[in-house]
Amino acid sequence: MSLFNVFNISGSAMSAQAQRLNTVASNLANADSATSANGTPYKSKQVVFSAMPSKSPDVSGVKVTKVVEDNSAPRMLYDPKHPLANDKGYVSMPNVNVTEEMVNMISASRAYQNNVETMNATKTMLMKTLTIGQG
Template identity: 50%
Template structure:
């Protein structure tokens, strides 16, 4: 813990939002990947945050429990014996909203860092 706990809080929030942005980027990158079975298809990742004394931490990154999409495409090379392929359970609209939210939270915490730094520097110059 530093002398300025706000740096610890903002720093932990930056780290958490960075994990959230990485998970969202991974989800978007895999949104169109098809597989021949529901077990092999990509599953969306969701970070789970936990409040801790002096900030937040990523408790875990879990897979989304929603079922993958089952698409009938008998001519597809990955199709199973019944002609189905499986698409990830990634909702692109939700992921874009998550990306915007995480990005804005990240930017807000950068502003907290900068404002706190400026206030600390001004405090040091008060006696001059």
């Protein structure tokens, strides 16, 4: 495998992790929103990755295949004074688990950071290779 393939692989992974981070940020931003733009509780979203073939048969990158909504039931919060409360006093809140989203954010940011370090190490190796012929 060529060192130049590392840039393509790490670049695709960084792009995918950046989209994952944006999705997590959206989930966290809407964790306490009683309604979304369509009037229903916000639904947590997750990013689905898949392998992305490249020109070389033994090398593949990563891409975001789709972003899926979690169709689990909304979290019910007892707040009878809330204007959106039902007749029993419960408000339907988003199905976002803040703890899981924070773990997901840490995982995505570390994966992104690892790909940056991989690209930097590859760049350093290429630069050292260029200096081999210099005497």
